Amino acid sequence: MRSRGLAATVLALLLALVGVVFAASAAAHSGLTSSVPAQDAQLTSGPAEVVLTFNEPLQEQFAVMTVVGPDGNYWHDGTAVVDGPRVRVALRPLGPVGAYTVNYRVTSADGHPVEGQRRFTLTVVGTGTPGTSASEDSGSGDGVPVWPFIIGAVVVIAAGVGAMFVLSRRRKS
Template sequence: MTGLRASVAGVVAALLVVLTTLLAGPASAHSTLVSSDPANGSSVASGPSSVTLTFNEALQDAYDALTVVGPDNRYWQSDEKARVEGPRITVGLRPLGPVGEYRINYRVTSADGHPVSGQVRFTLTTAGTGTPGAEATASSSDNGGVTWWPYAVGVVVVVALGGGAFLLRRRTAGV
């Protein structure tokens, strides 16, 4: 029985470590958005020629994405690739078109290698004459930075540990 209690205690300890890891908040070492141009929530009468996001630390120039989706659900960033320069990421814009809210969706790579994503919004108050790009895809909207896979791995680990403890208990009970 003592061996069984030690095994169950080990499984419980492992389970607590897994749950603590999965439920922990994001590490503060990741990049944090400091400002945007245009500013988040601002209203502009004419469209800017580019958008720039500034973070609290230098970014890696890897796997970055910066898109601007208008109220017509079409892309308004230029065809050029976003440029990362130190803590800033910039992309050019086409001349804007319809009045309404424009969403700047971003994904950048922190100095520590972790991806950070989010969204900034601004409103165009006077219609422009620009021509949009392609229709935005479903993946262009921000999910608030929530990643599902750690939770799926956690469920698998919890089920595996519970199943292992159950089998160990049955085996030591002689069933």
């Protein structure tokens, strides 16, 4: 009976530790502090580039930024460039009136991916020509994979169960 209480206590402590570790790592990620154009900006002409600024320097590897227009086509020109806490991508001259969505995924200084979206609206028709259709890339799987977190949780729980088993065996001896 006593070993069950100890086992429950050990398991509760392990689960609390996992929660603290995940909360601490989530708090350590880079955070977006500003964007040019600003979120929900109303523009009469297209900017030459989109610039996102974060609260800390970013890793240069794996940065991705796309700009999708109201027509469902890409309007960025080239790849994202990281410079310290900033990531930028050049834009083609914009075309249709409507909302343009800036999708980004960068790697924070601690190695964790950070992703999100910003939007701005073009209010006057431009003369630009779009890039390829964004729907052609819709199956690329840009989301953060969940499987590493599941495997990590299974390993931690298995270690806790194993520790409880060893402790209960020692008590009986």
